[in-house]
Amino acid sequence: MSPIITVTNLVKQYPGVLAVDGINLTIPKGICFGLLGPNGAGKTTTIELLEGIYQPTSGVILYKGEPLGTRYREEVGIQFQHTALQDFLTVRETLKFFEQLYQQTLSIPEIIELCSLTDILDRDTRKLSGGQRQRLLLALALVNDPELIFLDEPTTGLDPQARRHFWELVKLVKSRNKTIVLTTHYMEEAYALCDEIAIMDKGRIVSQGTPMQLLAENFGDVVLQIPAADSINKLAALGIQAVETGDFLEIRTNHLHQTLQQLLEHGINLDQLRIRAWTLEDLFINVTGKKAAA
Amino acid sequence: MKKFLAVLHARNMEFLRDRSALAWNLAMPFLLVFGLAFTFSGGNKDIYKIGIVGGMDRMVSVAPKLQSTQYLEFITYDDLNKGIAKVKHHQMDMLIDVSGTPKYWVNSSSPNGYLLERVIRGTEGNQFERQTVEGAEIRYVDWFLPGILGMNMMFACLFGVGFVIVRYRKNGFLKRLKATPLGAFQFLFAQLISRLLLVMVITTIVYAGCNLFIKFNMQGSYWDLLLITTLGAMSLISIGLLIAARTASEEFAGGILNLMTWPMMLLSGAWFSLEGAAPWVQNVAQIFPLTHMISATRVIMNEGATLSQVMPDVWILATTSVIILAIGAYIFKWE
Numbered sequence: 001m002s003p004i005i006t007v008t009n010l011v012k013q014y015p016g017v018l019a020v021d022g023i024n025l026t027i028p029k030g031i032c033f034g035l036l037g038p039n040g041a042g043k044t045t046t047i048e049l050l051e052g053i054y055q056p057t058s059g060v061i062l063y064k065g066e067p068l069g070t071r072y073r074e075e076v077g078i079q080f081q082h083t084a085l086q087d088f089l090t091v092r093e094t095l096k097f098f099e100q101l102y103q104q105t106l107s108i109p110e111i112i113e114l115c116s117l118t119d120i121l122d123r124d125t126r127k128l129s130g131g132q133r134q135r136l137l138l139a140l141a142l143v144n145d146p147e148l149i150f151l152d153e154p155t156t157g158l159d160p161q162a163r164r165h166f167w168e169l170v171k172l173v174k175s176r177n178k179t180i181v182l183t184t185h186y187m188e189e190a191y192a193l194c195d196e197i198a199i200m201d202k203g204r205i206v207s208q209g210t211p212m213q214l215l216a217e218n219f220g221d222v223v224l225q226i227p228a229a230d231s232i233n234k235l236a237a238l239g240i241q242a243v244e245t246g247d248f249l250e251i252r253t254n255h256l257h258q259t260l261q262q263l264l265e266h267g268i269n270l271d272q273l274r275i276r277a278w279t280l281e282d283l284f285i286n287v288t289g290k291k292a293a294a
Numbered sequence: 295m296k297k298f299l300a301v302l303h304a305r306n307m308e309f310l311r312d313r314s315a316l317a318w319n320l321a322m323p324f325l326l327v328f329g330l331a332f333t334f335s336g337g338n339k340d341i342y343k344i345g346i347v348g349g350m351d352r353m354v355s356v357a358p359k360l361q362s363t364q365y366l367e368f369i370t371y372d373d374l375n376k377g378i379a380k381v382k383h384h385q386m387d388m389l390i391d392v393s394g395t396p397k398y399w400v401n402s403s404s405p406n407g408y409l410l411e412r413v414i415r416g417t418e419g420n421q422f423e424r425q426t427v428e429g430a431e432i433r434y435v436d437w438f439l440p441g442i443l444g445m446n447m448m449f450a451c452l453f454g455v456g457f458v459i460v461r462y463r464k465n466g467f468l469k470r471l472k473a474t475p476l477g478a479f480q481f482l483f484a485q486l487i488s489r490l491l492l493v494m495v496i497t498t499i500v501y502a503g504c505n506l507f508i509k510f511n512m513q514g515s516y517w518d519l520l521l522i523t524t525l526g527a528m529s530l531i532s533i534g535l536l537i538a539a540r541t542a543s544e545e546f547a548g549g550i551l552n553l554m555t556w557p558m559m560l561l562s563g564a565w566f567s568l569e570g571a572a573p574w575v576q577n578v579a580q581i582f583p584l585t586h587m588i589s590a591t592r593v594i595m596n597e598g599a600t601l602s603q604v605m606p607d608v609w610i611l612a613t614t615s616v617i618i619l620a621i622g623a624y625i626f627k628w629e
Binding site for chain 2: 088096103
């Protein structure tokens with residue numbers, strides 16, 4: 001599919017800090033692209049350069065093959081990590097206000113429906129809950145029916161239910177053939193929403209691909225979990241490496257069949273055996289050496 | 295135009311729904327006008343004002359004893375008619391012309407003028423030819439009303455625009471707007487017009503409200519008054535926009551706003567006349583838009599000046615507005 005955004009050698013240098021250090025990216029049209037990384041990795045700076053909010057120190061960003069121009073402002077939707085709205089306006093008035101800033105827009109009733117805002121239309125925007133506020137901010141990012149939508153850590157600080165509700169909205173938006181660029185440090189979120197991810201660390205992209213691809217590349221093996229109890233000594237005798245995690249022992253193996261047979265033969269009880277899949281969380285720790293947010 | 299109207303409407307709503315700020319914006323000028331009208335209703339002045347035409351040096355040689363009398367303040371005038379007008383409105387107690395045959399003017403209904411006549415005869419004999427003018431006293435309230443309303447407009451314009459934009463920048467609202475197709479000039483112009491409308495409406499309400507109780511002296515045209523105050527408010531708002539063009543620090547903006555408002559408050563003639571002040575002070579005062587707005591408003595209201603008489607002030611206010619707004623829009627930053 002043709003790329004909607006192409007980034008070449010992107011650099012952003014602040015006094016004393018190299019926030020973005022030579023990033024190359026191609027984002028195809030119609031996908032959800034996730035930018036992951038620990039705090040301070042340069043995710044927000046990168047996304048704000050892509051949004052055209054700041055100018056890069058060097059490098060080129062092309063939107064549909066052209067430099068970011070006035071058309072870009074009309075065709076992208078942005079949800080910042082931190083933003084304020086005009087005080088003393090209701091949700092409806094705020095939507096109307098943003099609608100008037102664009103030439104082409106979705107109809108207000110359609111946006112209200114899409115982002116489930118019906119119940120809070122006449123509420124002052126300062127009195128919204130975290131989840132309601134994020135839904136309104138998403139609605140504002142969608143008001144101009146953009147082809148490309150940037151969401152910078154949209155679910156940070158939301159409770160699990162509100163987060164899942166927001167994911168459903170993002171999936172709904174994605175189903176309309178929109179391209180979404182999302183930053184997050186919730187690996188579960190990236191796994192649920194993203195078709196492709198890039199993991200950033202210290203201003204650089206350290207890993208990129210589809211979640212399945214990256215997991216397969218980084219972890220060829222599987223993890224078996226068995227209750228620690230009395231198994232630990234038997235495993236040591238067998239020469240099988242195991243890592244103790246809480247009440248369980250974790251065994252990594254590339255040969256599942258063979259390992260299971262070995263365990264059975266030596267009378268290790270497999271009643272409570274669990275096979276754990278590798279997650280993006282593991283991948284994140286693997287490539288950045290840091291723990292992702294819970 | 296659609297974008298401009300959207301920003302204008304949103305800002306107006308924000309202002310009108312902020313009840314506490316709105317109440318304060320309305321109550322403050324009422325309190326000032328009534329408070330000062332009450333405080334100065336006696337019009338007691340310890341110092342007698344005497345205008346001199348023909349120069350102070352000549353005055354010293356013609357009337358040395360009067361010149362050395364205590365509690366008299368001498369103000370020189372080049373224009374005899376201007377001095378006579380002051381005596382007519384009781385803004386000056388006596389005018390002395392020493393350029394030819396020594397003469398003095400007093401207002402026949404002024405008690406201070408009567409006393410000064412006794413003084414001049416006592417010190418200098420009968421060498422001065424007596425002239426009288428007739429005219430009702432301009433109350434102190436009529437003199438200070440333009441100053442008070444002007445000063446209140448200055449605060450509403452400078453702080454109302456300056457602080458609001460700095461707050462928008464600090465909390466990220468401007469950054470959100472930057473992500474839309476809205477242009478900087480559209481945004482700033484909407485802020486200017488919104489504030490202008492609100493300031494003019496509030497000032498009109500305060501003027502009309504006070505006028506019910508203290509019948510103001512209004513000799514000139516209300517249209518001229520409206521034009522002058524509109525231009526004055528525009529130039530003050532432009533200064534507010536300029537100050538808020540880049541900073542994201544409310545403390546810094548507050549400091550600069552105070553730095554602008556205090557000299558204007560003291561030197562623009564809002565509280566006291568600068569007629570007796572040193573020439574350099576008077577020249578410095580000419581820099582401030584408020585000085586021109588207040589002086590033009592005073593002559594329109596109290597002396598019935600026509601638009602052509604205040605045309606220099608009109609031009610100065612219009613030009614400063616355009617220049618300052620252009621600079622503000624040029625250097626404006628969303629974040």
